[in-house]
Amino acid sequence: MTTPSRVTVVEVGPRDGLQNEHVLLPAVEKAAYVDLLSAAGMPVIEVAAFVSPKRVPQMADADEVLARITPRPGVRYSALVPNMLGLERARAAGVQEIAVFAAASETFSERNINQRIDASLAGYAQVCAAAHTAGIRVRGYLSTSFGCPYEGDIPVARVLEISRQLLDFGVFEASISDTIGVAHPGQLRRTLDALLPRIPVSQVALHFHDTRGTALANVLAALEYGVATFDASAGGLGGCPFAPGAAGNLATEDLLYMLHGLDIETGASLEGVLAASTFMESRLDHPLPSRVYRAARATRLRST
């Protein structure tokens, strides 16, 4: 258990963040946003989701967004894919990395993707096999790993079991996700104590939402276990400080501020991410919630 000297921050703002924004943006602006994030040095960017346009209108033009970005050498661009149809669209768009999205809570799985967990896993096994045949890498999300809005507590044995299944399908890493932002460092340690004897730490990513302000403390606790991959969303996109309880992903800026303060390398530029967030905030109807972004804005306003 040594703190890593380098961490990979997976930027999920364009997908997990934007899909929760009701202001629909044109593909050209979403692509410009992705290009700002790659220019900021983000090593992995989840660009879009090939999901039902009816259910997630913001992702309807995923193909066009992917076509319009200017790929930056060395940056991994990925897309969320729920099924074989999504995989076909991702292939056609030239995507070399996809993500599938399983749940640790039966009720959440049924309400979110309209499938029981077993059925969804059977589908993902097929998607993974086809993707690997096509030379496409697959990442696995495991949502509601720390709690479910319907079921409450989720047994950590269940999280381990489904993570293992995803890894057995050949996903290169499992992103253990706190969908509703309830995790605290005590629970996180118990979860990692259960997971890490059975899953290599290099295959574990963590995905926090900052609903209760604990996301950075969770990251700090996880670093001590050697976890070196964390998902984050520029500006905390997807949440809004004006809407009660609508807290978004852990903000990329807040994460970089802490990681860089710990002398952990990320390859990313905080200033660059702030610029991407400034662009995005100008396109939306509410302020972005990232604390570091808001503090930087306030400092800038005072000095002008």
Add this chain to the structure above:
Amino acid sequence: MTTPSRVTVVEVGPRDGLQNEHVLLPAVEKAAYVDLLSAAGMPVIEVAAFVSPKRVPQMADADEVLARITPRPGVRYSALVPNMLGLERARAAGVQEIAVFAAASETFSERNINQRIDASLAGYAQVCAAAHTAGIRVRGYLSTSFGCPYEGDIPVARVLEISRQLLDFGVFEASISDTIGVAHPGQLRRTLDALLPRIPVSQVALHFHDTRGTALANVLAALEYGVATFDASAGGLGGCPFAPGAAGNLATEDLLYMLHGLDIETGASLEGVLAASTFMESRLDHPLPSRVYRAARATRLRST
């Protein structure tokens, strides 16, 4: 360096929180607020400040607030005192514990209390001596210990030197304060590495503002050094999510959520503090920023 099994949370909402609110509340409401916080089990409450009413109008009726609270046995009620005049008022109000407020940054000291650090310390030496003669305990704040809005970085040697001086005056603990909310766990560890060889950990408290979202991560890092006293403000009072950059103290609710999740005893009830914040929010002109408070409110709204 063992994580403490019990932590003392010093509730500073009625003073450090309210003094930054421009809506002036009547003394009876401020006293009711303090009584809600003591009913919630907060062991220490900083009730008011005996400072210039011109500079801090919200604290003008400190005497009346103290007279109107219903003291709860075992709860420590304290007041901030800047000088001998303040001490006289605190004595007359029957206060048994006071706090003095030094700064680690020369420029901040001059702008905030209009005195150079040395002059302020000379005054506090006098206040401490007189307080102790009167049987009044004294706590010492050391503001801008992690950074100054005017000077930037503050040498940790300076923080150590002034903390030691305060302790030499007989203060029972030094609250090392991140006035502008810039501290991250890396800096915190460096600070504690420098302080703890010269100051008993039992005499160290930490006071964070959550301007950059790092407050809970800092607490987590400090717990590993054995620090067992943290200041917090119910609801994150004093900050506002609507005002860019106006982040308040670490919210008591957020702190209790994490500490209780770590099985650390506080004696306080999260539900009780939420009730105090609900009361206070109804008296103010903006939502309180505590993440846990906002999440609890949102959940309650959804279930009704």
